Amino acid sequence: xxxxxxxxxxxxxxxxxxxxxxxxxxxxxxxxxxxxxxxxxxxxxxxxxxxxxxxxxxxxxxxxxxxxxxxxxxxxxxxxxxxxxxxxxxxxxxxxxxxxxxxxxxxxxxxxxxxxxxxxxxxxxxxxxxxxxxxxxxxxxxxxxxxxxxxxxxxxxxxxxxxxxxxxxxxxxxxxxxxxxxxxxxxxxxxxxxxxxxxxxxxxxxxxxxxxxxxxxxxxxxxxxxxxxxxxxxxxxx
Amino acid sequence: xxxxxxxxxxxxxxxxxxxxxxxxxxxxxxxxxxxxxxxxxxxxxxxxxxxxxxxxxxxxxxxxxxxxxxxxxxxxxxxxxxxxxxxxxxxxxxxxxxxxxxxxxxxxxxxxxxxxxxxxxxxxxxxxxxxxxxxxxxxxxxxxxxxxxxxxxxxxxxxxxxxxxxxxxxxxxxxxxxxxxxxxxxxxxxxxxxxxxxxxxxxxxxxxxxxxxxxxxxxxxxxxxxxxxxxxxxxxxxxxxxxxxxxxxxxxxxxxxxxxxxxxxxxxxxxx
Numbered sequence: 350x351x352x353x354x355x356x357x358x359x360x361x362x363x364x365x366x367x368x369x370x371x372x373x374x375x376x377x378x379x380x381x382x383x384x385x386x387x388x389x390x391x392x393x394x395x396x397x398x399x400x401x402x403x404x405x406x407x408x409x410x411x412x413x414x415x416x417x418x419x420x421x422x423x424x425x426x427x428x429x430x431x432x433x434x435x436x437x438x439x440x441x442x443x444x445x446x447x448x449x450x451x452x453x454x455x456x457x458x459x460x461x462x463x464x465x466x467x468x469x470x471x472x473x474x475x476x477x478x479x480x481x482x483x484x485x486x487x488x489x490x491x492x493x494x495x496x497x498x499x500x501x502x503x504x505x506x507x508x509x510x511x512x513x514x515x516x517x518x519x520x521x522x523x524x525x526x527x528x529x530x531x532x533x534x535x536x537x538x539x540x541x542x543x544x545x546x547x548x549x550x551x552x553x554x555x556x557x558x559x560x561x562x563x564x565x566x567x568x569x570x571x572x573x574x575x576x577x578x579x580x581x582x583x584x585x586x587x
Numbered sequence: 588x589x590x591x592x593x594x595x596x597x598x599x600x601x602x603x604x605x606x607x608x609x610x611x612x613x614x615x616x617x618x619x620x621x622x623x624x625x626x627x628x629x630x631x632x633x634x635x636x637x638x639x640x641x642x643x644x645x646x647x648x649x650x651x652x653x654x655x656x657x658x659x660x661x662x663x664x665x666x667x668x669x670x671x672x673x674x675x676x677x678x679x680x681x682x683x684x685x686x687x688x689x690x691x692x693x694x695x696x697x698x699x700x701x702x703x704x705x706x707x708x709x710x711x712x713x714x715x716x717x718x719x720x721x722x723x724x725x726x727x728x729x730x731x732x733x734x735x736x737x738x739x740x741x742x743x744x745x746x747x748x749x750x751x752x753x754x755x756x757x758x759x760x761x762x763x764x765x766x767x768x769x770x771x772x773x774x775x776x777x778x779x780x781x782x783x784x785x786x787x788x789x790x791x792x793x794x795x796x797x798x799x800x801x802x803x804x805x806x807x808x809x810x811x812x813x814x815x816x817x818x819x820x821x822x823x824x825x826x827x828x829x830x831x832x833x834x835x836x837x838x839x840x841x842x843x844x845x846x847x848x849x850x851x852x853x854x855x856x857x858x859x
Contacts, residue, residue: 354857361856427815429842429854566844 364422365432368439371415375446376490378408380483382453383549387479389460390542391472398464401457408450415443431566438563442493445552445559449486452545452552459538469535471521478514478546482553485511489553489560496564505557505569511550512576518543519579547577607633611776611806612657612694617671619652619661626652628830629671634776634823639798639807641817641838644827645853653827654778654810658694659687675776692719695769699781701761703753703768708745711753711764712736715772731771738804739767740797759790766797770805777801779809783816795820814854818842826850 356362382401389398419440422428428436485507492500519540526536561569610633619627627649634640642650652661659680661667673680680690692715703711712732715721722728732749736742741763745756753764762782769777779798783791798807798820811817817824818838825835826845834847845851
């Protein structure tokens with residue numbers, strides 16, 4: 350007797366499996382969207398950016414599908430314990446993934462804008478951040494699939510690296526803009542792109558926390574120290 | 588015996604039972620036998636005052652047996668033997684000096700099927716107070732009947748026909764009449780053995796609402812096959828399986844993240 354057993358009502362198992370499948374599909378799409386949007390930025394590829402903008406609709410549609418199914422399962426099956434955590438977890442994770450998709454879409458739009466102005470130096474740091482978040486996203490999804498709280502915690506801790514990259518890029522951009530105001534348009538877009546990537550990381554950590562709760566029934570123990578300090582950052586005008 | 592002790596020593600419930608502050612009823616190392624067959628194994632459980640405690644578990648798990656031990660209803664069953672202790676406010680209810688009739692006035696019971704006496708509504712509720720001599724005259728008796736019907740949420744529906752037979756009421760009304768009859772003798776504890784399983788959803792909802800109101804004055808223990816009902820009405824839930832108390836704790840905890848895999852399998856509807 351353990352949580353791996355099947356339900357007496359087999360249709361319930363199928364519905365839970367379907368919820369699981371939708372999350373995995375959404376996660377896979379979001380991962381691909383992150384990848385494509387970063388590529389579109391660095392290669393100045395507006396066509397690819399357009400595909401990313403279009404592609405976000407699929408994630409949105411899957412989220413609605415998942416919501417409908419989750420509400421139906423709650424109403425008709427009245428899930429308890431690990432099943433309840435699975436359904437509520439899937440609902441929350443889907444909205445986090447949907448937001449990640451939105452950020453990717455926004456990056457793609459900015460890629461189109463950036464392609465029309467001369468490239469700026471700080472842009473070089475963007476892909477590093479992007480690949481890192483993409484990796485964290487992959488790790489997070491793996492933790493979801495295996496319901497592994499240790500893997501979730503590991504992925505969660507990596508968000509600090511994203512914050513560090515963001516902090517340094519933020520400073521770099523401020524300095525760059527002060528030195529040459531003609532770059533402000535491009536740098537502002539880059540700044541928002543970096544912010545979007547940083548937010549993706551935050552949503553990934555949310556998912557890690559949910560996975561931990563789904564697997565163990567307990568919240569993740571310690572609070573991660575917030576390392577994004579840009580909200581307090583000023584640059585001396587000297 | 589040693590085997591039994593090993594089985595219960597692992598149960599996480601043992602530690603939890605000790606954690607109840609100020610229990611109204613406490614079972615300690617309770618074993619129950621029907622002839623040669625052991626039905627309960629070393630139950631240790633504290634039932635806190637003014638709360639609803641629900642017992643859940645598959646058929647034959649011992650939850651009803653345990654409930655019936657709490658007011659010595661098992662005394663009437665041939666070959667039933669109870670070992671260990673149950674205390675009501677530190678008083679051993681299996682003590683020889685205990686008057687069982689008095690005990691059952693302190694610990695009332697409501698059964699699965701509404702079982703009003705073939706008497707008038709008034710006499711159904713007045714029955715207990717009469718045999719226990721709780722009123723000096725007719726006025727006092729009427730007062731008790733009215734207050735009990737009021738508390739049971741039935742007075743409004745029956746106040747003009749108190750002399751009509753109790754059996755003429757609907758199922759839900761009959762069950763509330765039985766609750767009124769149980770509370771007429773001012774018990775401290777009310778035991779309910781699947782009180783809603785013969786009722787429709789509306790009558791069930793009324794009883795559940797009533798249970799919630801009653802707990803400010805009484806300690807309530809309810810056996811139910813509906814886990815949703817246990818989740819809705821109780822503050823604490825105990826899960827029984829094969830005669831053991833597997834897990835016990837606060838109801839939200841039990842239904843969101845139970846610690847024992849057997850509880851998990853049972854409440855999620857997996858084969859267990």
